[in-house]
Amino acid sequence: MSSTADLTPTDPITDVEAKQLRNDFPILEQQVNGHPLVYLDSGATSQKPMCVLEDEQDFYEQHNAAVHRGAHTLAAEATELFENARATVARFVGVGADEVVWTSNATEGINLVAYAIGNASAGRGGAAAERFRLREGDEILVTEGEHHANLVPWQELTARTGATLRHIPIEDDGSIDLGRAAELISPRTRLLAVTHISNVTGVINPIEELVALAHASGALVLLDACQSAPHRPLDLRALDVDFAVFSGHKMLAPTGVGVLYGRAELLDALPPFLTGGSMITTVTLEASEYLPAPQRFEAGTQRVSQAIALASAVGYLEAVGMDRIDAWEAELGQRLVRGFEAIDGVRILGPSAGVPRAGLVSVDVDGVHAHDVGQYLDSLGIAVRVGHHCAQPLHRRFGVTASTRASAYLYNTTEDIDAVVAAMGEVRDYFGAK
Amino acid sequence: MANALDSLYQQVILDHSKQRHGSGLRDGFLAEDHQLNPTCGDEITVRLHGDDALITGISWEGQGCSISMASASILSDLVAEGLSREQLAERIELFRALMHSRGKGIEQDDEPLGDAVVLEGVSKFSARVKCGMLAWVATEHAMTKEHGA
Numbered sequence: 001m002s003s004t005a006d007l008t009p010t011d012p013i014t015d016v017e018a019k020q021l022r023n024d025f026p027i028l029e030q031q032v033n034g035h036p037l038v039y040l041d042s043g044a045t046s047q048k049p050m051c052v053l054e055d056e057q058d059f060y061e062q063h064n065a066a067v068h069r070g071a072h073t074l075a076a077e078a079t080e081l082f083e084n085a086r087a088t089v090a091r092f093v094g095v096g097a098d099e100v101v102w103t104s105n106a107t108e109g110i111n112l113v114a115y116a117i118g119n120a121s122a123g124r125g126g127a128a129a130e131r132f133r134l135r136e137g138d139e140i141l142v143t144e145g146e147h148h149a150n151l152v153p154w155q156e157l158t159a160r161t162g163a164t165l166r167h168i169p170i171e172d173d174g175s176i177d178l179g180r181a182a183e184l185i186s187p188r189t190r191l192l193a194v195t196h197i198s199n200v201t202g203v204i205n206p207i208e209e210l211v212a213l214a215h216a217s218g219a220l221v222l223l224d225a226c227q228s229a230p231h232r233p234l235d236l237r238a239l240d241v242d243f244a245v246f247s248g249h250k251m252l253a254p255t256g257v258g259v260l261y262g263r264a265e266l267l268d269a270l271p272p273f274l275t276g277g278s279m280i281t282t283v284t285l286e287a288s289e290y291l292p293a294p295q296r297f298e299a300g301t302q303r304v305s306q307a308i309a310l311a312s313a314v315g316y317l318e319a320v321g322m323d324r325i326d327a328w329e330a331e332l333g334q335r336l337v338r339g340f341e342a343i344d345g346v347r348i349l350g351p352s353a354g355v356p357r358a359g360l361v362s363v364d365v366d367g368v369h370a371h372d373v374g375q376y377l378d379s380l381g382i383a384v385r386v387g388h389h390c391a392q393p394l395h396r397r398f399g400v401t402a403s404t405r406a407s408a409y410l411y412n413t414t415e416d417i418d419a420v421v422a423a424m425g426e427v428r429d430y431f432g433a434k
Numbered sequence: 435m436a437n438a439l440d441s442l443y444q445q446v447i448l449d450h451s452k453q454r455h456g457s458g459l460r461d462g463f464l465a466e467d468h469q470l471n472p473t474c475g476d477e478i479t480v481r482l483h484g485d486d487a488l489i490t491g492i493s494w495e496g497q498g499c500s501i502s503m504a505s506a507s508i509l510s511d512l513v514a515e516g517l518s519r520e521q522l523a524e525r526i527e528l529f530r531a532l533m534h535s536r537g538k539g540i541e542q543d544d545e546p547l548g549d550a551v552v553l554e555g556v557s558k559f560s561a562r563v564k565c566g567m568l569a570w571v572a573t574e575h576a577m578t579k580e581h582g583a
């Protein structure tokens with residue numbers, strides 16, 4: 001790749017390079033409704049490069065066996081690949097391998113923590129789990145901007161335990177006001193569950209500051225890293241969060257695999273959520289003892305090929321360079337927001353141009369429902385997300401029920417951005433809204 | 435240019451989505467129902483008006499895409515002719531068949547669906563069938579809630 005030879009590791013990807021990267025993603029080569037596909041829905045799920053698909057297939061062709069069970073050669077190979085994958089993904093986010101629990105997706109990871117805390121609150125887990133026990137008067141704090149995955153499990157947990165669910169409000173520009181957050185975080189706060197990057201506004205939350213506030217009050221912090229882990233360098237240890245989740249399918253890997261990170265000391269003290277095979281040491285007909293983390297949280301046959309494919313995806317991302325992906329998406333995000341801002345009747349949900357943001361932008365189009373916007377864009381081969389993006393409270397906050405979101409990834413070009421901006425400029429005309 | 439998009443968004447549909455016939459809930463109703471499309475947040479409340487013999491109109495209030503709003507408006511015109519409950523139920527069934535025809539349309543005698551046939555284009559877009567059906571499903575549910583029905 002001669003075009004990139006004289007670039008430093010923090011220079012953004014270039015258009016030329018993004019076009020080369022696209023060749024690794026066969027799905028992006030197709031025509032949709034007579035137009036070349038412009039895929040701007042990676043915030044929902046990313047596309048997968050050939051090498052990741054091949055690595056998953058290779059596992060089934062050469063190494064498939066049950067992991068952590070049995071002594072034959074294939075079983076040993078599969079176990080080694082599976083555990084190497086864990087180590088790779090752990091290193092990718094700056095944590096230890098025994099601090100990474102495989103889940104189906106981020107949603108399951110959050111539910112795992114919520115149910116484990118619920119189990120601790122019901123008295124499970126012995127003295128070690130005492131620290132997680134919720135009582136009446138305890139509070140769990142979220143924000144108004146959370147994905148339902150980081151809201152509904154906490155509603156359920158507080159309903160089961162008698163604890164109270166509170167939220168940090170979101171400001172008009174999509175940001176969190178640290179002063180208001182500080183007022184809400186108190187010694188009653190037991191857990192703060194917050195997204196790193198909003199999947200609606202693209203706002204990058206001040207996690208370091210929030211963690212410092214939470215820890216000063218003795219609260220734990222769970223980070224929803226769904227929109228950050230795939231897109232920027234992430235060091236969970238440096239951020240000092242206690243738990244974090246993300247999904248493989250949003251970072252070039254297949255569906256069916258996600259990650260829960262928990263600080264070792266916490267995971268070892270937490271009672272299990274799902275129970276059964278592969279997570280026990282001794283089982284009698286009356287009771288059982290459990291393996292340490294992470295196995296304690298991995299009951300039943302695991303998603304082996306998907307985990308291996310996720311490690312392969314991490315390899316791909318690192319070869320391109322997370323700093324460079326981050327810088328490229330920052331550029332694409334600014335280009336998107338500048339383009340949309342210039343269109344009459346299009347309102348940005350979130351920060352305006354010039355403010356740091358992720359490579360995604362949601363808009364409300366005056367007089368045209370998001371569903372119709374999406375249909376118009378689709379007729380031009382442009383794939384975006386329409387609806388509430390699993391964040392109804394945040395949409396209500398902005399006074400809308402639905403919005404249209406364009407979200408970029410490393411394989412998008414400035415041409416893609418210009419295409420969606422141009423099409424968006426035609427929407428109100430088409431529907432007679434001006 | 436009669437492409438798929440233009441056949442979905444015919445001018446009649448866009449007009450109905452803006453001048454919404456029957457929009458605004460009226461008092462003196464027989465029954466009402468609320469429907470929500472959770473994927474996009476489209477929402478509608480439909481009220482049935484009429485007497486023992488005929489449903490003579492619907493009034494409704496909703497929020498949603500042009501397809502769901504136009505479909506409610508067109509349904510309102512259809513019901514305003516005055517239909518027996520059997521006739522209305524039949525038309526809802528016919529419209530459902532039209533929505534699920536995947537762009538092929540349906541055979542119908544005497545055009546009982548009236549203007550609603552302009553929504554045939556919706557059936558090519560499986561993700562939009564729910565939008566097209568929203569008001570009709572609310573009407574169907576409202577009928578089952580009528581006293582003594």
Ligand SMILES: Cc1ncc(COP(=O)(O)O)c(C=O)c1O
Nearest residue numbers: 105106107147149199224226247
């Ligand atoms: C911020 C955020 N949190 C959580 C999720 C849930 O991810 P998943 O559906 O993969 O569990 C998503 C993705 O939809 C997201 O964008």
